[in-house]
Amino acid sequence: MGPPLVYHPAYAAPLPSGHRFPMQKFRLLRDRLEQLELASSERIHQPLPSPRRWLELVHGRDYHQAFARGLLSTQEVRRIGLPASTPLVRRSWLAVGGTVLTARLALSRGLACHLAGGTHHAFPLHGSGFCIFNDCAVAARVLLAEGRVRQVLVIDLDVHQGDGTAAIFAGDPQVFTFSMHGASNFPLRKQTSDLDLALEDGVEDAPYLAALGRALPDLLSQVRPDLVLYNAGVDPHRNDRLGRLQLSDDGLYRRDWMVLEAVLRRRIPVATVIGGGYDGLAALVERHTLVVRAAHELARIHGL
Ligand SMILES: [Zn+2]
Numbered sequence: 001m002g003p004p005l006v007y008h009p010a011y012a013a014p015l016p017s018g019h020r021f022p023m024q025k026f027r028l029l030r031d032r033l034e035q036l037e038l039a040s041s042e043r044i045h046q047p048l049p050s051p052r053r054w055l056e057l058v059h060g061r062d063y064h065q066a067f068a069r070g071l072l073s074t075q076e077v078r079r080i081g082l083p084a085s086t087p088l089v090r091r092s093w094l095a096v097g098g099t100v101l102t103a104r105l106a107l108s109r110g111l112a113c114h115l116a117g118g119t120h121h122a123f124p125l126h127g128s129g130f131c132i133f134n135d136c137a138v139a140a141r142v143l144l145a146e147g148r149v150r151q152v153l154v155i156d157l158d159v160h161q162g163d164g165t166a167a168i169f170a171g172d173p174q175v176f177t178f179s180m181h182g183a184s185n186f187p188l189r190k191q192t193s194d195l196d197l198a199l200e201d202g203v204e205d206a207p208y209l210a211a212l213g214r215a216l217p218d219l220l221s222q223v224r225p226d227l228v229l230y231n232a233g234v235d236p237h238r239n240d241r242l243g244r245l246q247l248s249d250d251g252l253y254r255r256d257w258m259v260l261e262a263v264l265r266r267r268i269p270v271a272t273v274i275g276g277g278y279d280g281l282a283a284l285v286e287r288h289t290l291v292v293r294a295a296h297e298l299a300r301i302h303g304l
Contacts, residue, residue: 002038002296003304006045006102007115008094013087021082021130022278026116028285029274033115036289038296047101049093050138054100057141058134058168063125067092067132080127092132095119099135099273100142103227106271107148110304111264113295115288117273118231120162121187129160129186136229136273137168140175143227153225154178155259157212158233158275159185159243161198166191176223180212182236182244195219201244205251208236212255216262228263232256232291233275234284241278252287256294264302 011026033039055064066072070084082088095116105112119131127133140152152175156162161181169175176194183198190196197211234252236245247255256272263270272291277284298304 002043003111003113003299004045004105004109005033005039005043005113005115005292006047006098006105008046008091008098010087010091010094011116013085013091016083019083020278022281022284025277025281025285025288028281029115029288032285032289033292036293038289038292045101045105047094047098049090050096050100054138054142055093055096055133057145058124058137059122060125064133067127076126080132081130082132096133096135096138099139099229099271102271102273103139103143103229106269107143107227110269110302111260111295111299113272113292115274115292118158118233118275120156120158120165120231120275121160122164123167128164130276131164134164134168136231137165139229139271140169144174149226150174151223151225152176153219153223153228154231155228156180156193156231156233156275157236157255157259158231159235159240159245160233160276161185161187161190161196162193162231163187163191166193169194176225178215178219180215185244186242199245202246204246205248205254208245208247208251209254209258212258216259220262220266220268225268228268228270230259230263230270230272231275232259232272234277234287234290235275237277237279237287239279239283242276243278249287249290253290253294256291257298260294260298264298264304
């Protein structure tokens, strides 16, 4: 039947026409997965908005209230790059709830996929780069606080460094942050993850997968996580507008397969989030299906 998927129709919050963030991708991704028979309605779980106490395990009240009330400064809004609106506020709280739900489903089922999430540039007191709240950071903190897990590993393969996540968990031994990203790409000022692999522009499938393949076994055996949160951003793709790397569709698929297989063969639960991707909607949505396809295949192989 395949892994559980988490989705909410309100994820595709309306943006002013011509805005460069592809907000409709969430709805189109769900539709496309349904077309591929990978998203039957009984597999889809709809999240509730994150309760405030979860959000505040990571984010300051002044920040999230100012965001909700439209009181962030022009500079703060510009740094986020999305215009504050009621639907956007709602979808931000829902997407955090969605990643927490995905992580819970991963713990109970072994593998679960969020059809959103991966807003890794969000810091405790400010947003950045289309990211308002750091969903994976909140999910890690919630499950740690509940005693459901003792050690979390974030594997962040979005082409941009997971700077917010790195900063949030700097000095926190219970969450290990791993980011593999473009060295010259946003954010220009990098944070220090527990493990950073910074790639030069133009890296293609083979060296990318080789670098990942070298890193994963030691990472998993040394961190020994109870849960992996995997950001499967598709912006390392060669056609991505913001990417600067040269991965093919097949390269992305093999990447997702490699991560999920390495984790699942060790019987570690894994929750995936889709992360970034910037291209025409049809091509982009197709790319975001890859992690779900890999998850579906591996769930079958591992009997999940
Ligand atoms: Zn990105």
